[in-house]
Structures are given as structure tokens and as C-alpha cells.
Amino acid sequence: MVQGVVLPKPVGADPVLDFLNTRSEFDGRGPAASEWLTSYEAFVIWNGYVGLLSDASVFRLIEQASGRPTDATRRLDAAKEFRADLYDVLTDEAATGSFDAVARAVARATARRQLSAVPAEGIGVRASWELPEDLGLPLDQLALLASELLTGTARDHIRLCPGDNCGWLFLDPRGRRRWCSMATCGNRAKVRAHAARAR
Numbered sequence: 001m002v003q004g005v006v007l008p009k010p011v012g013a014d015p016v017l018d019f020l021n022t023r024s025e026f027d028g029r030g031p032a033a034s035e036w037l038t039s040y041e042a043f044v045i046w047n048g049y050v051g052l053l054s055d056a057s058v059f060r061l062i063e064q065a066s067g068r069p070t071d072a073t074r075r076l077d078a079a080k081e082f083r084a085d086l087y088d089v090l091t092d093e094a095a096t097g098s099f100d101a102v103a104r105a106v107a108r109a110t111a112r113r114q115l116s117a118v119p120a121e122g123i124g125v126r127a128s129w130e131l132p133e134d135l136g137l138p139l140d141q142l143a144l145l146a147s148e149l150l151t152g153t154a155r156d157h158i159r160l161c162p163g164d165n166c167g168w169l170f171l172d173p174r175g176r177r178r179w180c181s182m183a184t185c186g187n188r189a190k191v192r193a194h195a196a197r198a199r
Contacts, residue, residue, distance in 0.1 A: 002049045005042045008034075011181045013171040015050045016149045017158065019142055020087050021168040021180070022046060033165065040065045040072035040135070043079055047138045052145075057133060064135055071135055078105075079139045086146055090158055090169060106147040109140035161185050 001007075010018040024034040037043045041062050048058040065072035082105050088098035113129045120126030131140050149155060159172040163185025170180050179185040 003045050005045045006036065007042070007046050007049055008036050009181070010050055012169055014149065014154065015052055016086070016142060016146050017169045017171065018050055019046075020083055020090070022083070025165050025167060037076065037080060037083075040076040043076055044138055047141070052141055053138065057137070060133060061135065061137065068135065075135045075139060079142070082139060082143065087169075089150070091160060102143075102146065102150075105139070105143040109143040110147075112136070112140055113144075 008018075008021055010021075012018040012021055022036045037046065044053065044058050044061045044065070047053040048055060053061070082102065085095075085098040085101040085105075088095035089102050092098075109131070112131055114132070115127050116130040118126045118128050131137050131144075149158075154171060154173070157171050157173045157175075158169055159177065161168045161170065161180035163179060166180060166185050168180040168185075170177065
């Protein structure tokens with residue numbers, strides 16, 4: 001429970017994978033058994049929970065959303081569509097349509113970045129890329145992080161949890177991890193295996 005919103009525990013070892021794990025049972029684009037991004041406010045609170053937004057940014061974006069509810073709903077729908085497309089890209093080699101949709105979201109986010117000056121010690125100016133703090137910020141940040149995940153070495157270490165009706169993704173750089181969480185899927189598998197042996 002975070003700021004009155006029920007959210008899933010981050011188990012993906014990467015914020016992009018934790019974003020994909022904000023729903024359960026990815027069997028297409030129909031209704032999920034569990035959906036945690038139930039409102040734009042929940043989406044923003046989740047971003048703060050996993051460290052992608054400061055508390056101040058979360059507060060300001062929730063205020064913006066309250067004044068523009070239709071736009072906020074549209075942004076949430078876009079985030080869920082991006083989530084489904086990215087999941088397809090990471091789990092289905094034939095998902096070319098989904099890849100194109102992810103690439104378009106990354107291109108939009110990249111185009112919105114602005115180079116900003118940052119205080120620096122020594123000579124000259126240090127700069128960083130910043131995104132505008134508007135209703136599009138949470139999705140844009142996730143799109144840029146997704147592009148880094150897709151093009152980086154971590155891509156080779158993404159695993160799909162084999163738990164029944166799970167489908168969550170996680171990083172496994174050491175090749176030793178089998179479950180999204182031993183406390184849930186791993187434990188259920190142990191109980192089933194024990195029951196099968198007892199029978």
C-alpha cells in the first residue's frame with residue numbers, strides 16, 4: 001500500500017520490467033487477473049514508488065491530472081498500450097508491429113528531451129537531458145529507459161517466470177534465478193511438487 005494505492009512489489013530488478021509487472025497474466029490484451037495501474041494517479045504513484053519520480057513531481061503531476069482528467073486518462077491508456085507492446089517485444093520474436101509501436105514511443109520521448117544546464121564545479125557548464133514535467137513525463141521516462149534496456153547487455157538476462165498464470169519478467173544476470181519471487185511463484189511450485197510426491 002503506497003499513498004493509499006495497492007501496488008505490486010518490485011521484483012524485476014529493473015524499473016522497466018517492474019512496469020511490465022504491473023499487471024498479471026499477460027495472455028493478450030484482454031482483461032488482466034490483476035491490474036495495478038487503475039488510474040493515472042496510481043501510475044504516477046507507482047513511478048514515485050520505484051524511484052522514477054520525486055515526491056514533489058508526483059504531487060505536481062497528480063495536481064495537473066486533477067485539472068485535466070480526460071488528458072490524464074488518455075495518457076494512462078497510452079502507458080498501458082506501451083506496456084503491452086513492450087511485453088510483446090521482450091517475449092515474442094515475431095512481434096514486429098509491437099516493436100514499431102515501441103520505437104515510435106521512444107522517438108516521441110527522445111524528441112521531447114531538452115538539454116539543461118546543471119551547476120558544476122570547475123570550468124564551464126555541465127548539462128543533462130531533461131523531460132518537461134507534464135502528464136507525458138512518466139511514460140516518456142519509461143520509453144527512454146526501455147530503449148536502454150533493449151539496446152544494452154541487460155537484454156540478454158531477461159527471464160520469464162514459469163509460475164502458473166504469472167508471466168512476470170525479471171533480470172537474471174547470474175543465471176541462478178528461476179522465479180519472479182520465491183515467496184510467491186517459487187513457494188507455490190514447491191507446495192505443488194511436495195503434494196505430487198506425497199500422492
